[in-house]
Amino acid sequence: MAKKTAKNTGLTLEGVELLRQVFPIMRTLAKAGTERDRAGNRQLLYSQYASLILVSLFNPVLGTARALVAHSGVKRVRKLTGGSKVSLGSFSEAARVFDPQLLNGILDQLREELRRRQLPRLLSTARLGKVPDKLIDRLVAVDGSILSAMPQMMGRMADRDKGQWCLHAQVQVCDGQPRSTQVTSGKLAGKAAERAVLAENLQADTLYLLDRGYRSADLFNRIHEVGSDYVARLNRKDGRVAEAPIAKDNQPLALPALSDEARQxxxxxxxxxxxGGRCGASKIGSGHPLRRITLIPPADRASSARQGRDRTDQGGRDELILATTLVDLPAEQVVQLYECRWQVELFFRFLKQVLGCKQLLSTKDEGVQMQLYCALITSLLLALCSGGSISKRQYERICLFLQGWADEEELLEVLRPPP
Structure with missing residues (x-):
């Protein structure tokens, strides 16, 4: 009888080996932040600090800084982090000593490794109806998510923006992992505004998927100038109908005719x-051909209670209004592309609900950034190990494996896809 061919189990023994490298990967940061410590008195190194954050990510019980510090002297924890027991004062002070941006180097390495291993497989399996495959690798969903520290002082209650941070993420749709991230603190205004952060981190040959918070003629023009495209949601009153632009042959540029699929x-x-000026408070116009697609779901009923809103039509039905530079693509394919923007919401959900980043270990800007960057490193490592996304139950089994409660076979059993 012929021997059965083993199926792909997602997480392989190579993936298990990668899990064991979660903590050693931080040891490259050991000398960071010790330049002024000529006497060698510093005991809490950057590598140990970052490793302790990883311990909290893989041990949901240790959800606070006090709990993490209290158990930092446990033998297995000391072995994993490469240091001795730390005090609460040292742990708190270390947040201002170490540079969070150094973790970006590790993030970049993991991103490149993930793309090298998984991109060919992802592109071969990712399909969006009749959307050209060449667009899938360009898709990047953009959004920001607020994280707040628990109020610890009466002053925090008086200032709603104190103790508040925003994680701005550009998520690659084909693998669901962040391509670029930035953490800002305080109000989402000025340089910390979502549109301003994206404008400073634009890349060429990218197809950005944007929500209403990014609607701005200034931003749209900058995206076009760097050689990228976008599909962005607008409000009902944004923009005005214009004449068709003139093509190279001196003829008006025609949009694809609406198909039966688009009408359905x-x-x-x-x-x-x-x-014009109504779009994101911008006083300049769009400096490139711009297309607007309006969609009203057939199943949505009129509602007088919703009349007059920016997201509904005159009858009170929900409207999806999209602006895009993709002038050659059929309307139904543009709508399918925009539906992929949900990937960034799924990423934030994974970060908060699965990895537990709703509760912050520090109230200092640098400490919050380091915790979020460590969470991103964890997310990329899990994607590398499993070959895809991880559910909460699977993440719990990985935690048990790293704690010694589950062996390799039990880990593979949970992560193995159903027959």
Missing amino acids: MGVVADEWITL
């Missing part, structure tokens, strides 16, 4: 527009 989907308009 609910597309009611596909037209050329220009953006």
Whole structure:
């Protein structure tokens, strides 16, 4: 009888070996932050500090800084982190000594490794109906998510923006992992505003998927200038109908005709527009051909209670209004592309609900950044190990494996895809 061929189990023994490298990977940071310590008195090194954060990520019981410090002297914890027991004062003070941006070097290495290993497989399996495959690798969903520290002082109650941070993420749709991240503190205004952060981190040959918070003619023009495209959601009053731009042959540029599939989907308009002062408080117009697609879900009923809102039509039905530079793509494919923006929401959900980043270990900006960067490192390592996304139950089994409660076979059993 022929021997059965083993199926791909997602997490392989090579992946298990990668899990064991979670903590050693931080030892490259051991000498960081010790430049001024000529006497060698510093005992809490950057590598140990970052490793302690990883311990909290893989041990949900240790959800606070006090709990983490109290058990930092346990033998296995000391072996994993490469240091001795630390005090609460040292742990708190270390947040201002170490540079969070050094963790970005590790993040970049893991991102490159993930793309090298998984991109060919992901591109071969990722399909969006009739959307050209060449667009899938370019898709990047953009958004920001607020994280707040628990109020510890009366002053925190008086200032709602104190103890508040925002993680700005650009998530690659094909693998669900962040391509670029940045942490800002305080109000989402000025340089910390979502549009300003994205404008400073634009890359060429990218197709950005943007929510209404990014609607701005200034931002749209900058995306176009760097050689990228976008699909962004607008409000009902944004933009005005414009004449078709002139093509190279001196003829008006025509949009693809609405197909039956687009009409069944609910597309009611596909037209050329220009953006004015109502779009994101921008006083300049769009400096490139801009297309607006309006979709009203057929199943949505009119509601007088919702009339007059920016996201509904005159009858009170929900409207999906998209602006895009993809002028050659059929309207239904543009809508399918925008639906992929949900990947960034799934990423934030994983970060908060699975990795437990709703509760912060520090109230200092640098400490919050280091915790979030360590969480991103964990997310990338899990993606490398498993070959895909991880559920909460699977993450719990990984935690048990690292704590010694589960062996390799029991770990593979949970992560093995169903027959």
